[in-house]
Amino acid sequence: MFCPQISMIGYASISYSIATKTSMKILRRLLFAFATIYLLPTLSAAGLWYFKERPQSWRDADWSSAGVLPQATESPDAAIYVLSATTGGMKGAVASHAWIVTKSEGASSYDRYEKVGWGKPIRKNAYQADGRWYSNEPRIVVAITGEDAQRLMPKVEQAIAAYPYSAPGAYRLWPGPNSNTFVAHVLRSVPELGAVLPPDAVGRDYLPEGEFFQIDADGRDLHATLYGLAGISAGWRSGLELHFMGLVAGIDIARPGIKIPAVGRLGM
Template sequence: MMAIKWLTFCFALILLFLASYIKNSQAKVDSASNSWTTARRDSAGMSPDPVKMKHDAIIQIYAAPTYGWRGLVAVHPWIIFKRAGEAQFTRYEVVGWLGPNFVRRDYAVPDGYWFGKQPERFVDIRGSQAEGLIPKIEAAIKAYPYSNTYKAWPGPNSNTFMAHIGREVPGLKLDLPANAIGKDYRGLADPIGLSPSGRGVQLSVLGILGFTLGMEEGGEINLLGLNFGVDIKQPALRLPFIGRLGFDNSSVDEMQLQESSSKPVRPG
């Protein structure tokens, strides 16, 4: 009984904190609001120059707050990649207003602002490892089962798409944040399976109720699409609206980056 009281108290405390966070953040959103037609969509300067890095295979995954007030509670992710020898990136994502096939290729610039919101990089893999993963990513994109279905909540949506790629390509070690609403969406006929990173297990009923235990995710509980958990690998709290509160968890191989940046660029 005492344990239940403590859990209830902690849950209420978290909700109060999140309510305060939303209230303060909403003021910032309102003061900086722009029409979606004029919001920034140009490069954020976060991806490498594909021409200078022509001889390197590269995979990166980004996510940015969604447009408007929804950006306080959810993110929009996308993946970019290029093979060795290619001088431009290919970008894939799910865009909810562009059906009937919601999977879009090269909808925007590789590392662009998402309607005024700066993206965050979650995965950066280069070299031979990236080259080996790209065919698996392309196969996962083709096999996405909800390309003609979109629901902002609880899914399937853009985060469901990225979680599908993560499950199919565990080498990405993808860890979507707790506020990637839709990442836990699973059909009624498939409630148990791999976690979105492909490196754990998950039980989820339509992304509304369930739990996840994984190498990248740590432990996470999903209640009505709101995720609460603890990341052990990179110590942090996993919270709705915020994503994570703790150490950075971007999957970037610093050794690969150093090796790639130190390579002389051969003339094309």
């Protein structure tokens, strides 16, 4: 004798089984994608870094000028630079340190600004403008010179002064606020600089004041994050980025390329 109730239970059981299998398949694919995109590059970078010769402490490191910037006395023009270099210790396998360099029109020397976990809040001229960081040569993230630099100088100085984590002790290595949080704050505040920090700038996606959502001053990039632990950035400068535990994966639009966690940016 046919029983509708038993039949409905059977259908429900089959539907639940199918839904469970589908969910597990999706979960496995997500885990595989996560391992491929985030874990594999990170572990590879860590392995290579482990066998690389490097200073064992800051005392053994080379902090001298790398010569990547022109001599300040060579030109009377104003200049703004953002530089980034691989940091020290094992964290150097996946992370970099960024700072800002400025020169007013007619000035004969540079000023360097950065946030570190020791000493004064925002350090000024603690190191040479293009000095190596833990013996690692810096790379130029963005360079603005001439009239554009002079015009943007007040905005950059205002953004530096307005950084909310400038008090002593207002530093946390991970997920932020750290040195890269400071520089990223300036870049978002002065979007005319036209740059974002590289993917290995761990801490750059920690938004000031613990915000979950922020749009750049010109409205062309947006950022959503859970205290820098997980989030997304999208826009003309950022391209499309997915952040997880301080690691960044994504694609670049303005300058075609890909962003690989712990490795950096590959492309134009």
